Amino acid sequence: MRYIDFVDLSYQPKENDLICDFYVEPFKTDLKVVAGAVAAESSIGTWTELTTTKPYMEKLHATVFEVNDGNIRVAYPIELFEKSNMPNILSSVAGNVFGLGALDNLRLNDIHFPTGIIASFKGPRFGIDGIRKMLKATMRPLVGTIVKPKLGLSTADHARIAYEAWVGGCDLVKDDENLSNQRFNPFKERVVKTLESRDQAEQETGEKKVYLANVTSETDEMLKRAQFIQDHGGRYLMVDILTCGFSALQTLRNQDFKLVIHAHRAGHAAYTRNTKHGISMLVLAKISRLIGVDQLHVGTAVGKMSEPKEEVLQNCEALRGQMEKLRPVLPVASGGLHPALVPSLIDIFGKDFVIQAGGGIHGHVDGTQSGARAMRQAVDAKNGGVPLKEYARDHRELRIALEVWRRT
Amino acid sequence: MRYIDFVDLSYQPKENDLICDFYVEPFKTDLKVVAGAVAAESSIGTWTELTTTKPYMEKLHATVFEVNDGNIRVAYPIELFEKSNMPNILSSVAGNVFGLGALDNLRLNDIHFPTGIIASFKGPRFGIDGIRKMLKATMRPLVGTIVKPKLGLSTADHARIAYEAWVGGCDLVKDDENLSNQRFNPFKERVVKTLESRDQAEQETGEKKVYLANVTSETDEMLKRAQFIQDHGGRYLMVDILTCGFSALQTLRNQDFKLVIHAHRAGHAAYTRNTKHGISMLVLAKISRLIGVDQLHVGTAVGKMSEPKEEVLQNCEALRGQMEKLRPVLPVASGGLHPALVPSLIDIFGKDFVIQAGGGIHGHVDGTQSGARAMRQAVDAKNGGVPLKEYARDHRELRIALEVWRRT
Numbered sequence: 001m002r003y004i005d006f007v008d009l010s011y012q013p014k015e016n017d018l019i020c021d022f023y024v025e026p027f028k029t030d031l032k033v034v035a036g037a038v039a040a041e042s043s044i045g046t047w048t049e050l051t052t053t054k055p056y057m058e059k060l061h062a063t064v065f066e067v068n069d070g071n072i073r074v075a076y077p078i079e080l081f082e083k084s085n086m087p088n089i090l091s092s093v094a095g096n097v098f099g100l101g102a103l104d105n106l107r108l109n110d111i112h113f114p115t116g117i118i119a120s121f122k123g124p125r126f127g128i129d130g131i132r133k134m135l136k137a138t139m140r141p142l143v144g145t146i147v148k149p150k151l152g153l154s155t156a157d158h159a160r161i162a163y164e165a166w167v168g169g170c171d172l173v174k175d176d177e178n179l180s181n182q183r184f185n186p187f188k189e190r191v192v193k194t195l196e197s198r199d200q201a202e203q204e205t206g207e208k209k210v211y212l213a214n215v216t217s218e219t220d221e222m223l224k225r226a227q228f229i230q231d232h233g234g235r236y237l238m239v240d241i242l243t244c245g246f247s248a249l250q251t252l253r254n255q256d257f258k259l260v261i262h263a264h265r266a267g268h269a270a271y272t273r274n275t276k277h278g279i280s281m282l283v284l285a286k287i288s289r290l291i292g293v294d295q296l297h298v299g300t301a302v303g304k305m306s307e308p309k310e311e312v313l314q315n316c317e318a319l320r321g322q323m324e325k326l327r328p329v330l331p332v333a334s335g336g337l338h339p340a341l342v343p344s345l346i347d348i349f350g351k352d353f354v355i356q357a358g359g360g361i362h363g364h365v366d367g368t369q370s371g372a373r374a375m376r377q378a379v380d381a382k383n384g385g386v387p388l389k390e391y392a393r394d395h396r397e398l399r400i401a402l403e404v405w406r407r408t
Numbered sequence: 409m410r411y412i413d414f415v416d417l418s419y420q421p422k423e424n425d426l427i428c429d430f431y432v433e434p435f436k437t438d439l440k441v442v443a444g445a446v447a448a449e450s451s452i453g454t455w456t457e458l459t460t461t462k463p464y465m466e467k468l469h470a471t472v473f474e475v476n477d478g479n480i481r482v483a484y485p486i487e488l489f490e491k492s493n494m495p496n497i498l499s500s501v502a503g504n505v506f507g508l509g510a511l512d513n514l515r516l517n518d519i520h521f522p523t524g525i526i527a528s529f530k531g532p533r534f535g536i537d538g539i540r541k542m543l544k545a546t547m548r549p550l551v552g553t554i555v556k557p558k559l560g561l562s563t564a565d566h567a568r569i570a571y572e573a574w575v576g577g578c579d580l581v582k583d584d585e586n587l588s589n590q591r592f593n594p595f596k597e598r599v600v601k602t603l604e605s606r607d608q609a610e611q612e613t614g615e616k617k618v619y620l621a622n623v624t625s626e627t628d629e630m631l632k633r634a635q636f637i638q639d640h641g642g643r644y645l646m647v648d649i650l651t652c653g654f655s656a657l658q659t660l661r662n663q664d665f666k667l668v669i670h671a672h673r674a675g676h677a678a679y680t681r682n683t684k685h686g687i688s689m690l691v692l693a694k695i696s697r698l699i700g701v702d703q704l705h706v707g708t709a710v711g712k713m714s715e716p717k718e719e720v721l722q723n724c725e726a727l728r729g730q731m732e733k734l735r736p737v738l739p740v741a742s743g744g745l746h747p748a749l750v751p752s753l754i755d756i757f758g759k760d761f762v763i764q765a766g767g768g769i770h771g772h773v774d775g776t777q778s779g780a781r782a783m784r785q786a787v788d789a790k791n792g793g794v795p796l797k798e799y800a801r802d803h804r805e806l807r808i809a810l811e812v813w814r815r816t
Contacts, residue, residue, distance in 0.1 A: 042586070044557045047744050048767035048813070051775045052569050057560030060592070080559055082588045085625045087651035092559075092586035095651065095674030098681060099715075101744070108678075149452045151488055151500075152465025161460050178450070178500035180490045184468070217493045219627045219659040243495035243503065245653005251627040266503030270516075270679055270686045273506060278678045278686075307507075336455050336509070359456035367459045405456070 001045055001053070001061065003036035003102075011065040017075040018117060020093050021110040024103050025276060027070035035064040035072040037102045042092045043080055071109075083120035086246045086287060094279055105276040111283045113290065118324045121290040122253055126260045127327025128320065128352055131294060134235060134260065135171055135208045140383050141351050143375050144172035144212075144332070145368075146358035151178055155185045159193035161368050165361060166201030166209045168372025168397075172354060173198075175214035177240050177266045187213070187225060195233055212238040212262045219248040226257050238262040241288055241296075242271075253292040262332070263293035272307075281311060285318040288329070295330035301348050302341050309348060320352060332356050338363075338405040339398055342378035343388060355379065364401055374401035409453050409461070409469065411444035411510075419473040425483040426525060428501050429518040432511050433684060435478035443472040443480040445510045450500045451488055479517075491528035494654045494695060502687055513684040519691045521698065526732045529698040530661055534668045535735025536728065536760055539702060542643060542668065543579055543616045548791050549759050551783050552580035552620075552740070553776075554766035559586055563593045567601035569776050573769060574609030574617045576780025580762060581606075582620035585648050585674045589625070595633060603640055620646040620670045627656040634665050646670040649696060649704075650679075661700040670740070671701035680715075689719060693726040696737070703738035705764075709756050710749050717756060728760060740764050746771075746813040747806055750786035751796060763787065772809055782809035 013019055020042075024034055040046065043062035044053075060080055066073035074093075082088045094108050124130075132138050145165045147158050162173040173194070181187035191213050198209045215225040215237045222244065226237050237259045241249050243266055253261065271278040281299065288296050298315035299307035312333075319329035331353045333345055338360030345355055357375060364371030374397035381391035381398070392399040421427055428450075432442055448454065451470035452461075468488055474481035482501075490496045502516050532538075540546050553573045555566050570581040581602070589595035599621050606617045623633040623645045630652065634645050645667045649657050651674055661669065679686040689707065696704050706723035707715035720741075727737035739761045741753055746768030753763055765783060772779030782805035789799035789806070800807040 044560045046556055046558065046767040046771075048746075048771040050556050050767060050770045051772065051779075052555075052561070052565075052770045053557050054561065054565060056562070057557060057592075060560040079591060080586070082590050082625070085588055085629075087624045087626075087648055087653075088586065088588040090651040091588075091624060091648045091672075091674040094678065095585055095648075096677075096743075098675060099677035099743070147460075148454055148458050149461050149465060150454065152452045152468040153460070153462065154464070157460075157462060177503055178488070178496060180493055180496040182490050183487060184465075216495045216499060217490070217655065218495075218662065219655045220662070221493075222655060240495055240499045240503070242653075243498040244655040245495075245650075245657075247625065247627045247630060247652040248655030248659070249653075251656070254626070254628070264499075266499040267506060269504075269507030270502065274682055274685055277682055335504075335507070338456075359454040359458060362458045362460045363454075363456040364459065371459075 003033050003040050003045065006036040006039035006045060006061060007032045007064040009065060009067065011063045011075065013065060013075040016078045016114045016116055018078060018081065018114055019112040020074045020108060022072050022074065023070050023107040023109055023276060024072055025070055025105040026103065031067055034102050035067055037100055038072065038097050038106065039064045039074045041097050041100060042095065043076060078114055078116050081117065083117055086250065086291060107277050108279045108283050110280065111286055113286065115324060118290060118326065122292045123289060123326030124292050124294045124329055125256065126294045128330045131260055131330055135210065137171060140379055141346060142171045142354045143169060143379060144174060144354045144356035145170045145361045145372065146174045146176050146356065148358040148362045150176035152184060155189045155193050158185055158190055159197045162194050162211065163197035163201055164368035165372045166198060167204060168369035169376030170372045172210050172212055174212035174238055174262065174356065177214065177264045179214055180216055188228060191229055191232055191234065210236045212236045214238045216240040216244050219251050222248060222252055223255060226252060226255065226259060230257050230259055234259065236260045236262055238264055240264045240266045241293065242267045246287065246291060250291050260294045261292065263288055263296040265297045281307065282314050282318055285315045289319055289323060289326055293329060295332050295354060297334050298331045300333040300335050300337060302344050312348065316349060330354060339374045339378035339401040340388065340405050343382045346382045360405065363404065365404060366397065366400060370397040371401065373397040409448065411441050411448050411453065414444040414447035414453060414469060415440045415472040417473060417475065419471045419483065421473060421483040424486045424522045424524050426486060426489065426522055427520040428482045428516060430480050430482065431478050431515040431517055431684060432480055433478055433513040439475055442510050443475055445508055446505050446514065447472045447482045449505050449508060450503065451484060486522055486524050489525065491525055494658065494699060515685050516687045516691050518688065519694055521694065523732055526698060526734065530700045531697060531734030532700050532702045532737055533664065534702045536738045539668055539738055543618065545579060548787055549754060550579045550762045551577060551787060552582060552762045552764035553578045553769045553780065554582045554584050554764065556766040556770045558584035560592060563597045563601050566593055566598055567605045570602050570619065571605035571609055572776035573780045574606060575612060576777035577784030578780045580618050580620055582646055582670065583622035585622065585672045587622055596636060599637055599640055599642065603642055618644045620644045622646045624648040624652050627659050630656060630660055631663060634660060634663065634667060638665050638667055642667060644668045644670055646672055648672045648674045649701065650675045654695065654699060658699050668702045669700065671696055671704040673705045689715065690722050690726055693723045697727055697731060697734055701737060703740050703762060705742050706739045708741040708743050708745060710752050720756065724757060738762060747782045747786035747809040748796065748813050751790045754790045768813065771812065773812060774805065774808060778805040781805040
């Protein structure tokens with residue numbers, strides 16, 4: 001088959017086809033041939049005629065069924081893939097195609113998994129409802145923080161700062177993504193001490209609190225760390241899904257730990273940032289939900305690492321909207337957030353999400369506890385329909401926060 | 409610390425620093441501040457002043473010590489990282505930094521691991537010498553093929569085509585990267601049948617032959633498949649390092665299977681192709697060697713998925729050159745190759761590499777066996793210092809191949 005034979009604009013995708021939406025360049029000349037190359041290289045074709053092609057395999061070829069400027073849609077028969085094997089699926093639809101000489105740029109913008117594939121993955125164990133139930137906070141966005149500075153704090157200081165954050169009003173306290181098991185703050189000691197802080201904060205506040213300890217590492221080590229968290233009364237873990245990879249993420253999920261999986265996405269922007277090449281966050285969000293994370297960073301639409309609002313909303317929809325029987329995933333907004341941004345955030349995200357702030361809490365001039373308090377005050381204000389400035393009049397921590405960080 | 413405090417052009421990197429070479433844009437204005445942001449976000453800083461910074465952690469900050477147009481070099485104290493934890497290292501130096509609002513593009517061009525980190529990884533178990541010893545082919549490039557078409561062949565046809573390739577002269581026969589355990593060609597049956605073909609081909613040719621069965625999947629499943637290969641007399645496995653991820657790759661390596669690890673890199677171009685953003689193949693090559701693959705796709709410098717020759721040579725140097733006590737890794741040239749390209753390939757790669765051709769073997773008009781023969785003839789010609797055209801006069805398969813595919 002020649003590349004062009006993989007294009008059939010009259011093709012009607014079947015219910016069990018997997019469909020990919022790509023953007024491809026160049027798209028002025030021979031777009032159909034380039035599109036056909038994408039479909040060929042990700043299914044049964046290659047760059048030259050083969051003597052080994054058998055008639056019985058023809059039904060497996062992928063088909064380009066839409067071509068619109070640089071935007072193409074490709075349908076893949078489900079038989080091409082091994083169910084429940086995400087690396088296998090990605091090696092096909094997001095593999096060699098990015099390197100094809102026939103094109104300069106290729107972006108996998110969206111992916112639509114058929115029922116047969118969705119049903120082969122576990123999806124989230126807890127999801128939004130499970131998290132709400134655990135935290136007993138049903139009517140408002142959750143407030144989280146990352147212990148800052150990212151690296152270098154001693155275990156005692158780490159646990160102390162976590163305590164301050166919880167007491168001030170945070171629901172969640174998270175390790176930074178590059179904190180794992182360094183000498184200055186070893187994993188096991190940190191988990192034990194920080195969970196002690198959590199217990200103390202729960203007693204003092206009467207609220208449920210959770211600690212998101214970072215297990216990201218080699219698979220076996222990751223499972224041991226998750227087990228350690230569970231054995232010591234933890235309720236959450238965090239994992240960096242891209243730097244550890246999808247095989248290990250699935251292995252972690254498959255253990256059915258009684259731990260909510262918080263998914264960080266360090267490095268995603270190496271893929272997702274270029275609008276013409278790579279893989280969209282939307283695709284990564286759908287994959288993560290299939291495999292079964294419970295909450296995932298999706299961008300903020302405001303703040304230091306901004307992605308366009310429409311993209312963030314698409315990510316949220318992919319996580320929270322209907323996806324066969326999979327539980328909804330809680331979106332996490334994180335990166336450069338501070339209290340003044342809370343009203344815009346809630347307008348964008350609704351109430352089912354985590355507002356996660358590091359610097360925007362620990363940077364409060366009166367310290368972490370006041371920073372956390374200011375953030376909860378901002379959430380309470382918006383939740384009660386009161387403008388922040390008005391609420392700040394008799395809420396000192398918020399007032400100071402609004403002076404430190406003006407709305408950006 | 410402000411971002412600019414992470415820049416010190418008088419800093420002399422210490423022997424145990426990990427060093428990253430980045431390209432960053434914009435670089436006209438405030439490059440130092442942007443560079444400082446990269447160093448801050450990948451070590452102990454963030455976007456705002458913190459109240460929680462402790463004096464004792466200052467020694468852990470990363471330092472931008474070179475700034476040259478958009479090219480910056482950053483030194484990281486080794487204490488920032490957990491040794492032997494590649495995801496942890498990447499979450500720092502190749503994590504959030506790609507999404508920073510302060511920059512438009514960021515590319516991690518090179519990474520220099522200090523002894524302390526290199527020594528914490530296993531590196532290749534076999535490496536070039538181990539592979540040479542296994543295959544008893546010491547004086548020439550190895551010849552490999554991928555069974556084509558990529559997907560859809562029955563197990564019987566797959567094993568038959570593999571047999572043809574070996575008998576024709578291939579040393580290695582590999583599954584395609586998107587073949588795993590689909591119904592049309594299930595993994596276990598395929599391994600058994602293809603290894604039978606291998607045994608038969610070894611008997612008939614008197615040469616050592618190897619089959620690279622693709623184990624790429626969820627970690628536990630991957631280990632089971634590797635064990636299955638070993639239990640059935642296989643000597644090699646292949647794995648897709650990016651779609652499965654580095655945690656699982658390390659887990660696979662840690663088992664010390666008596667199997668050479670062939671590393672495919674499907675999807676790498678989503679990262680590596682944009683020269684201004686993402687992660688270079690050079691970095692991925694170094695990481696792969698540390699974790700311990702034995703052979704790795706590095707580009708061809710010629711053919712359908714071409715990368716610039718200088719980059720391919722850098723990748724080869726990263727794999728084959730001195731790297732503390734780690735064994736050298738065998739580079740694999742793959743993608744759009746055919747016999748006419750062999751002389752250029754050998755000029756570029758030398759003799760320590762694999763010439764891997766799919767379409768360039770199975771596309772031979774007289775079939776796979778003739779295609780493999782033509783490829784070996786091309787290698788023999790070049791190895792013996794004879795021009796292909798001259799050698800083709802009394803080597804029919806090569807002569808036909810040269811007619812089918814002219815040098816491109």
